[in-house]
Amino acid sequence: MTMNAALIRALLRLVGASLVSLVFVTVAVFFITAVLPGDVADALLGQAATPDAVSALRHSLNLDKPVLVRFVIWVTGLLHGDFGVSLVSHRPVLAMASERLIHSLLLAGVTALFAVPVALLLGTTAAIFRNTLFDRAVSLLTLCIVSVPEFLVATLAVFIFSVQLHLLPALASISDIHSIGSFLASFSMPVTTLACVIVGQMSRMTRAVMIDALGSSWVEMAVLKGASPAHIILRHVIPNVIAPLFNVIALSLSYLLGGVVIVESVFHYPGIASLMVDSVAARDIPLVQICALIFCAAYLFLTTLADIVALLSSQRRHAA
Amino acid sequence: MARHGIMQPPPLISVQNLQLTGRRGRGLETPIVDGVSFDVAEKEMLALIGESGSGKTSVALALMGYARRGCRIAGGKIRVAGYDVTEMPPAELRSFRGKTIAYIAQNAGAAFNPALPLMDQVIEPALLHHVMPRQVAIERAIFLFELMALPSPGTIGARYSHELSGGQLQRLMAAMALITGPEVVIFDEPTTALDVTTQIEVLEAFRTVRREEGFTGVYVTHDLAVVAQMADRAVVLKNGVVQEEGTTEQILSAPRHAYTQALLAANTPQVRNAPTQATDSGTVVPVLDVRDLVVGYGGTGPDGRPRHTILSDVSLPVMPGETMGIIGESGCGKSTLIRAIAGIQPWTSGGITFEGEALAPRIEARSAAQRRHLQLVAQNADLVLNPAMSVGDTLRRVLTFNGDAANGAEIGRLLDMVRLPSALADRFPPELSGGQKQRVNLARALAARPRLVLCDEITAALDTVVAAAILDLMMELKRELGIAWLFVTHDLHALRSVCDRVAVLYAGHRVEFTPISALEEAPHHPYTRRLENSVPEMRADWLTDVISLRDQGSEPVPALSSSRGAGCCYAARCPVRIAICEVATPPVWRSPAGALISCHLTSQDLS
Numbered sequence: 001m002t003m004n005a006a007l008i009r010a011l012l013r014l015v016g017a018s019l020v021s022l023v024f025v026t027v028a029v030f031f032i033t034a035v036l037p038g039d040v041a042d043a044l045l046g047q048a049a050t051p052d053a054v055s056a057l058r059h060s061l062n063l064d065k066p067v068l069v070r071f072v073i074w075v076t077g078l079l080h081g082d083f084g085v086s087l088v089s090h091r092p093v094l095a096m097a098s099e100r101l102i103h104s105l106l107l108a109g110v111t112a113l114f115a116v117p118v119a120l121l122l123g124t125t126a127a128i129f130r131n132t133l134f135d136r137a138v139s140l141l142t143l144c145i146v147s148v149p150e151f152l153v154a155t156l157a158v159f160i161f162s163v164q165l166h167l168l169p170a171l172a173s174i175s176d177i178h179s180i181g182s183f184l185a186s187f188s189m190p191v192t193t194l195a196c197v198i199v200g201q202m203s204r205m206t207r208a209v210m211i212d213a214l215g216s217s218w219v220e221m222a223v224l225k226g227a228s229p230a231h232i233i234l235r236h237v238i239p240n241v242i243a244p245l246f247n248v249i250a251l252s253l254s255y256l257l258g259g260v261v262i263v264e265s266v267f268h269y270p271g272i273a274s275l276m277v278d279s280v281a282a283r284d285i286p287l288v289q290i291c292a293l294i295f296c297a298a299y300l301f302l303t304t305l306a307d308i309v310a311l312l313s314s315q316r317r318h319a320a
Numbered sequence: 321m322a323r324h325g326i327m328q329p330p331p332l333i334s335v336q337n338l339q340l341t342g343r344r345g346r347g348l349e350t351p352i353v354d355g356v357s358f359d360v361a362e363k364e365m366l367a368l369i370g371e372s373g374s375g376k377t378s379v380a381l382a383l384m385g386y387a388r389r390g391c392r393i394a395g396g397k398i399r400v401a402g403y404d405v406t407e408m409p410p411a412e413l414r415s416f417r418g419k420t421i422a423y424i425a426q427n428a429g430a431a432f433n434p435a436l437p438l439m440d441q442v443i444e445p446a447l448l449h450h451v452m453p454r455q456v457a458i459e460r461a462i463f464l465f466e467l468m469a470l471p472s473p474g475t476i477g478a479r480y481s482h483e484l485s486g487g488q489l490q491r492l493m494a495a496m497a498l499i500t501g502p503e504v505v506i507f508d509e510p511t512t513a514l515d516v517t518t519q520i521e522v523l524e525a526f527r528t529v530r531r532e533e534g535f536t537g538v539y540v541t542h543d544l545a546v547v548a549q550m551a552d553r554a555v556v557l558k559n560g561v562v563q564e565e566g567t568t569e570q571i572l573s574a575p576r577h578a579y580t581q582a583l584l585a586a587n588t589p590q591v592r593n594a595p596t597q598a599t600d601s602g603t604v605v606p607v608l609d610v611r612d613l614v615v616g617y618g619g620t621g622p623d624g625r626p627r628h629t630i631l632s633d634v635s636l637p638v639m640p641g642e643t644m645g646i647i648g649e650s651g652c653g654k655s656t657l658i659r660a661i662a663g664i665q666p667w668t669s670g671g672i673t674f675e676g677e678a679l680a681p682r683i684e685a686r687s688a689a690q691r692r693h694l695q696l697v698a699q700n701a702d703l704v705l706n707p708a709m710s711v712g713d714t715l716r717r718v719l720t721f722n723g724d725a726a727n728g729a730e731i732g733r734l735l736d737m738v739r740l741p742s743a744l745a746d747r748f749p750p751e752l753s754g755g756q757k758q759r760v761n762l763a764r765a766l767a768a769r770p771r772l773v774l775c776d777e778i779t780a781a782l783d784t785v786v787a788a789a790i791l792d793l794m795m796e797l798k799r800e801l802g803i804a805w806l807f808v809t810h811d812l813h814a815l816r817s818v819c820d821r822v823a824v825l826y827a828g829h830r831v832e833f834t835p836i837s838a839l840e841e842a843p844h845h846p847y848t849r850r851l852e853n854s855v856p857e858m859r860a861d862w863l864t865d866v867i868s869l870r871d872q873g874s875e876p877v878p879a880l881s882s883s884r885g886a887g888c889c890y891a892a893r894c895p896v897r898i899a900i901c902e903v904a905t906p907p908v909w910r911s912p913a914g915a916l917i918s919c920h921l922t923s924q925d926l927s
Contacts, residue, residue, distance in 0.1 A: 217430035224384055225445045225496075226418035239435035313435075 007315050011308065018304040025296040030074060033288050034067050042283070044088070061087060074289075084286030086279075093290045097272060101294060103174055104264070104271035107194070108256055110187055115195040115202065116249055122199070123206025127214055128229065130207075138203065146200035150259050154193045154266040161189060172267040190267045197259045202252040209244045213237045243310035250306035254299045331359035332401055332536045333366075333383065333504060339395035340378050340387065340560070352378050352391060353560035360553075365530070365537040367551035367568065369544065369583070371783035372754070375560035380506045380540045384421050385413045401503045418445035422497035426509040428489035432481035439477025442496040451500045464495035467532060468525035486650075487518035491525045498533055507539045511546065515649035515810060516854035523549055524867055542783060544587045545856030548572055549863040556580050572858055586784040587858065589813045592795045593643060593820065593836075605676045607772050607804045608661065608694075610636040613670035615656055615828075626668045630656045631828045632889075633670065638772065643798060643805040645819035645836075647812065647851065653828040654808045658776050661806070662696045675771065692722050695765035699777040701757035704764075705749040711735070711760050712745030718767040737800075738763045738793060755786035759793070766797070772804045779814055791818050812855045824848050827889040834915030841913040843926035846894050870895075888920065896921060 041057040042049065058064045062073065077084060083094040126138045145153075162170035172186045213219065214237065222232045261273040268274065276291035278284075340353035353375040360366045370376040382393055385405040398405040401420050408416060417423075422445070425431040433441055443457035452460070458477070465473035468491040481489060490510055497505050507526070511519040523546065530537065539550050547554055547568055554571045556563040556579065564577040575581045612633045616626020631653045638644045646654045659665035661672060663683030672679040674694060680686050698704045705714060712731050719726035732742035738759040749757055758778060765773050775794075779787035795818055797803060809815050815822060822839060824832040824847060832845040844852075853866055887902040888894070894901065900920050908918045919926065 217425060217427060218433040220388075221423070221425060221431040222433075222444075224381075224386060224417055224423040226414045226416070226448055227444070228414060231448070236433050236436070240433065 007311075010311055010315075014304060014307050014311065018300050021300055022297060025300070026075075026078070026293060029289055029292045029296065030071055031067070033285050033292070034070070036280075036283070036285070036288075083290050086284055086287050088279075088282050088284045088287075093286045096287065097275065097290045097294060100270060100272040100275045103269065104260060104273060107187070107190060107264075107269060107271055108253070108260060111191045111194040111198070111256060112253055114191060115199045115252075118195070119199045119202035119252070120206055120245070122203040124210050124233065126203065126207045127210030128233075130211060135207075138207075142200040142203050145196045146204070148196075150193055150197050151262045151266060153196050154189070154263055157189045157193060158266070170267070172269040174270055190263050190269055193263050193266075194256060194259050198252040198256055201255065202248055205248040205252075206245065209241050209248065210237065213241050239313070242313045243306075246309040247306045250302040254302045257295050257298055329362060332362040332364075333358075333360035333538070334399040335359070335379070335383070335396070336398075337396040338379065338382060338398065339393070340375065340382060340391060341394045342378075342388075342391040344390065349394075351394075351560060353382075353557075356396075356555075356557070356560070356562050358555050358562070358565060360536055360538065362536055363534055364553065365539055365551045367547040367554040368538060368540045368557060369542065369547060369554050369571075370557035371542055371583075371785065373559070374557040376540045376557050377508055378560075379557070380508055380538055381423075383504070383506060383538065384417050384423060386417070415449060418502075419449040419451065419500050420502055421504040421506065422500065422502040423506045424490075424493050424497050424508060424510050427513055428493045428510075429481060429486055429513075431493060432489060434481055437478055437480060438484075438492055442477060442492060443499055445496065446499045449500060457499060461495055461499060464498055464529065465492070467529055468494060469521070469528075470495075485518070486514050487522050490514065490522050494526060494529060498529060498535070501533065503536060505535045505537050507537060507541075507550075509541055512541070512543070516812070516856070517649055517850060519546075519856070520854055520863065520866055520870075523863055526550065527863070543856065544572060544584060545858045545862070548858050548860050549856065556583070568860070582785060586788045590817055592791055592817045594795075594799065604639055606637040606673075607640045607675055608636075608638040608806070609673045610634060610657070610661065611671050611673075613657070613660060613672065614668045615653070615660055615665060616668055620668060624669065629828055631660070631667075634823075634825070634828070634830050636823055636830070636833075638804055638806060640771070641798065641802045641804055642820040643794075643807055643818050645815040645822040646806065646808045646825060647810060647815050647822060648825035649810060649851075651827075652825040654825050655776060656828075657825070658696070658774050658806070658808055662694070662774055663691075688722075692768045693771040694774070695768050695770040695772070696774045697761055697765045697776070697778050699780055701754070701761040702749070704761055705757060707749050710746055710748050711752075714760065714764055715745075715767050718764055722768055724767075724769075734763045734767050737766055737797065753786075754782055755789065758782060758786075758790055762790075762793070762797075766801075766803075770803060772806065774806045774808075776808050777810070779811070780809070787814070794818055812851060824851070829889045830918070831890060832915055832917050834911075834913075834917075838911065838913035838915040841911075843911050843917065843923050844915065845890075845917050845919055846896055846921075846926070847890050850893075850895075888918075896925070 041054045041061065041063060045053055045057065055064070062070060065073075074084065083092070083097075085091065086093050086096060089096070122138055122142070126135045129135050158170050161168045168185055168189055172190050174186070177183050177186055219232060219236060222236050227236070260271065261277065263269065264271045264274040265277055272291055272294060276288060276295075279287035279291065336357045338353055338356040339351065341349045342352045343349045356375075356379055358366065368376040368379060378387070378391060381387065383398060383400055383405065385393075385398075385408060387393055393406055396406070400416075403416055403420065405413075405416075432438065439458065439461060442461045443454065446452050446457040446460070447454060451457075461477060462473050465476060470476055470488060470491055476484070476488075476492070484492070494505075494510075510526070511522050514522060527550070537550075539547070541547060551568050553566065554568050555565045556571065556577065558579050563579045564571065564575065566576075571580060572584070575584055612635055613631055614625065614629060614633060615631040616629040618627035621627050634653075634657060636644065636646075636657075646657065648654050656665055660667050660681075661679075663679070663681065663686055666681045674690055677690070679690060679694075683691065709717075712728075715731050715734055716726040719730060724730070728742075728745075731745050735742050735744055740756065740759050740763070744752070744756070744760075749760070752760065761778070762773075779790050782790065791814060794805060794807075798805060805818075807815070807819060816836065816839065819836050821833070821835050823830050824834075824845060826847045832848050834844075834848075853869070856862060887900075887904060888897070888906045891897050891901040898920060904920070906918045906920045908916055909923070910916055911923055917926070
């Protein structure tokens, strides 16, 4: 009972800490976007803008008020669930972002579904057969993939599979998906590009975690009890490496957030990252703010989740 | 013995001309074991004796068809219980290990999976090899737990390895090995990491299960006294070659080979110390004076004492040029005391003076002279010496740090002091042997020209022969340089051979403080006596005697009423406790021989 109370307290502390971080992030996002050069009035009115027209527009958008006043207005809105209205399209930014967020989550989800098992399998087998030809081949390959930036991978993929071979469409359009075939055609290049970035990193980190565990006395003991390699990995090693592995996965997936910006731009995929890139170009600050907030919240969510898994896996054995 | 009968049965284990090789990284393959042959008859217990690096563990693992990473079985024949171990494919080996032959590792704390409950691991061999259904395996495990006198055998399996002591885990591991009823059990130094007092319980548990279960055994160890208790025959290994083979009695009483004789000599206690006479004369200022030191954690309570104490009012005056020994089992606070003196462990109350001046708790606040004159030599030289710095550079750093001349001659002099050739200055720690590393570790401390050297279990990780040489060196340095030593150990032999005075610590209390001359004369604190009786002796019936003595003594003791109170720290384990022991702090009195004993009983009671 007291154990459970302690566990709940620890969980609340973790969640509380990440909520505090979220508050700091929110403040940071506002002030960083506030110091971005240029403003929406210039961008909207373009070259032909008269100074009067610009200042009138700035007034109507509250842009002539001091930064702190604007911050208070913005935060008051946030607290009432009002994330603001796009300065360009005049639609609520929350609706715009959430519709795009679903697309991005789909892309990230498919990538994770594909990349995480591949990386764990590669890292684990490399650790089991360490210092063999197989291990070295995996090491070399993953090192090469990690070193190539994703925009180059994406561009090369488009060049080879779309321009030269005409196998896949260069643009990943979500409205064209009607069948599994068209889904694969649209998604294979963006997903592979994103996976390249994280599989390399994740498999190398998995290998290190696994080698550490496989070198332990309790693994030798399991071998001497007559356990098979599969039994040793599943029954003995996995329960011990869940926490570090989950950390590896969470870190890699949060890295996905950065990769998605480039991949969505290259393939013109209608996700939240390309929305953010467009909104920055248009100086549509409320939209930039909500996109940035969503990215930060996703990152916080992943790392907090990893902490919770680590807490639960250590708690289980202390509870007995 | 049966093997000498007319109808001699074939041996259960037969090893012929075994060759094991190993390589480091991409280096050349070098032999670890070369041409080892021996037989073990059914129900016999064979000891494999040797120092570290003798290849004894490699031979034991080879019996299971297993070689560690980088090693391999390069040749020879191994037959175990009718199986040709070297010829078996992996799948057959798997069904052989854990079922026909089982292994008990040295460090049970590391050999149990920290993330799984113990029962799951104990019954795992039985389930892996489909020997019996789960429920039957659990019942058998509980039966074995009872047999080995584990506390609460019915529920101990639900715990995790970090919740139990080393001695308990070692017995659980024996249960894990025996769960399938194997024909052969390998014991790989199973009690080396344990305190002597715990070792007795574990050895007795092993003997009980052997009597009940009747397996054939191979017992790997470097401790000849343990061999005397456990084994019928012994094989002595050195550098992977058999030196001598015979019955335990013959090996221990009439060793033929020079190496076995050297091993025996190193195991036999001897006095290396010429006692210092200046102790307690009253006119000499102690070089180190620890007064009523209290160390704890968890914050300070309303009474000004820490919530959890590690050291309670420990006092310890060390005279110039003497060797002060501190002994106690693991967890008694001896390392904490050393750390407090060294300035890396803050204390709650009490104080320490060094050469008459108060020592600040934090080393940063101590004067340069204090830091220089008080040096620490840690247990594990591997962890202390920077592997990327040559021996010469390590010593040079200490010299320049203290503003001394750091030329080649000075470094040569330091190495000569610890009996190492000056050519060693260019070598790096990983290239040195364990004994050489510990000598460099000592030279590093001596480079500061200390008045007092704190030695934390400096021989614990070394082989007996090497450890004996280090103790000899300590005593030579004491005579030549007049250094005082504070020597922390759990090895009573080592303590006897080098110390002038001894403090016995139990649960953070100094229960006895005695000149070495009084150590041989009664009376003593019950815990000191228990420590003395726990040191294994090289006669075969020692363990039987100790156990029967213990069982006799355990009857008239009154039961403990309160769990923890103000009483004597040793009351819970004391065989001669009386009612007052639980409620009152024992007084300190001086025995006729000069020992300060903290006990409610009188000199006559304890004699």
